[in-house]
Amino acid sequence: MNCLVILYDREQVNNLIPIFSFIPNKVVILYDKNYTSSKKIDYIKFATLLRFPNIQIDSSPYDGLNIEDITKSCVSIIHKNSDCFFDITGAGEFGAIGAYQACKKTFTPIFKLDPLGKRLINVYGCDSLEKSFTMPNLNIEDVLSVNGARLAGYNHKCPSYDDFDSIMKFSEAIFSDINEWKSLCLYLQTGNTKFNQSFNSLYFHAPKTIENSKNSPIHFGNPKLLHLAQKLKLIQKLKINSKKVSFFFRDKDIKRYMTDFGVWLELFCYISLKRCPSFHDVRMSIMIDWEAEKKHLVETVNEIDVTFFYGIRSYFISCKLSEPSSEALHELSMYPSYFGGNYSKSALVILSNINKERSHIYTRAKDMNITVIDGKSLRSGNFINDIKSSLDNIKIV
Numbered sequence: 001m002n003c004l005v006i007l008y009d010r011e012q013v014n015n016l017i018p019i020f021s022f023i024p025n026k027v028v029i030l031y032d033k034n035y036t037s038s039k040k041i042d043y044i045k046f047a048t049l050l051r052f053p054n055i056q057i058d059s060s061p062y063d064g065l066n067i068e069d070i071t072k073s074c075v076s077i078i079h080k081n082s083d084c085f086f087d088i089t090g091a092g093e094f095g096a097i098g099a100y101q102a103c104k105k106t107f108t109p110i111f112k113l114d115p116l117g118k119r120l121i122n123v124y125g126c127d128s129l130e131k132s133f134t135m136p137n138l139n140i141e142d143v144l145s146v147n148g149a150r151l152a153g154y155n156h157k158c159p160s161y162d163d164f165d166s167i168m169k170f171s172e173a174i175f176s177d178i179n180e181w182k183s184l185c186l187y188l189q190t191g192n193t194k195f196n197q198s199f200n201s202l203y204f205h206a207p208k209t210i211e212n213s214k215n216s217p218i219h220f221g222n223p224k225l226l227h228l229a230q231k232l233k234l235i236q237k238l239k240i241n242s243k244k245v246s247f248f249f250r251d252k253d254i255k256r257y258m259t260d261f262g263v264w265l266e267l268f269c270y271i272s273l274k275r276c277p278s279f280h281d282v283r284m285s286i287m288i289d290w291e292a293e294k295k296h297l298v299e300t301v302n303e304i305d306v307t308f309f310y311g312i313r314s315y316f317i318s319c320k321l322s323e324p325s326s327e328a329l330h331e332l333s334m335y336p337s338y339f340g341g342n343y344s345k346s347a348l349v350i351l352s353n354i355n356k357e358r359s360h361i362y363t364r365a366k367d368m369n370i371t372v373i374d375g376k377s378l379r380s381g382n383f384i385n386d387i388k389s390s391l392d393n394i395k396i397v
Helices: 012-022 039-049 065-080 093-106 127-132 138-146 163-174 179-195 223-230 252-256 262-276 324-343 361-367 375-379 383-387
Strands: 003-007 028-033 056-062 086-087 110-114 119-124 149-154 202-209 233-242 243-249 280-291 303-310 313-320 345-350 371-373
Touching: 012 039, 012 138, 012 324, 012 371, 028 065, 028 093, 039 056, 039 138, 056 179, 065 243, 093 110, 093 119, 110 280, 119 127, 127 313, 138 149, 138 223, 138 280, 138 324, 149 262, 163 243, 163 361, 163 375, 179 202, 179 223, 179 252, 179 313, 179 383, 223 233, 223 243, 223 324, 223 371, 223 375, 243 252, 252 262, 252 371, 262 280, 262 313, 262 375, 262 383, 313 324, 345 383, 371 383
Parallel strands: 003 028, 003 086, 028 056, 086 110, 313 345, 345 371
Antiparallel strands: 110 119, 149 280, 202 243, 233 243, 280 303, 303 313
């Protein structure tokens, strides 16, 4: 395809779908100058060039309240570019009429996409496209960049596939006794800080009771989780006697996991989703950077625990060990609003069990179209099924 002409769609993701599907030599974005910010067009250009740096992208305004002006604008684009195809997915009534008149007059193919139906609708002259069209997969860089944000990095490194089994087994042990893990994690954090071994940052060595001048002493309790960690090869050379505890973290990433109280729920969700073939582009602990003028408006939206995609549908997960505040729900509700639009979903995953009849957070989340998955679901192995059920009953195979 030499030239693809798009009538701007307010659903930002829709503007990327035809470009990513056909990868034309050139794209022209037509937009209503009365209602469309030039910034929105710039975001589309940036997201496209991030994926396909060789595509030429132009844009041109029209008066969306004047069908004659829309038709003239479309004809002008057609005359300047050979082998044009028009996409009117995002066009309003006047835009669709104006583009159709221009295309019929010049024998230019025109189509409309049904993104959720995963099909192309042939309006005029697009028989071959209708038969060969396939939906592209999107990723987190796409939806961030097309909405004025950037992927700034990761708070935690995603684990390698080789570690999946060990991490899942350790997660399950933590979930079965969260208080025991809380006690151990506090001990490891304190010992790592007060008895830092400069000669080897992976070496942990601390007395069983760590004195704390400001608070009560930190005591080493039940060793079962450390024995399990050694069995799973997360730590090595574990030694416990009457006075001290010592071992080596396997690597710096495992050390970060073992000294972070809440990361194991993120790891559990990430690995569960990564193992499911229905989903793609599964990420954990992504950090977001906004353009300068937006930062003061969205200061709370800078890290997302887990993200993944089902086709073009982005999904955002917030992981909490207990029921969060209403502010946390508000933040979670902003992810689809800012990034995914109507195709996006979000979920709150909570390790504690929830009384659905009495929980204010559960009721509030339901009102905000946020799925809530609690500890009962996690421990019974229903996490993935609950995620699939939340995707508006769309069949996933």
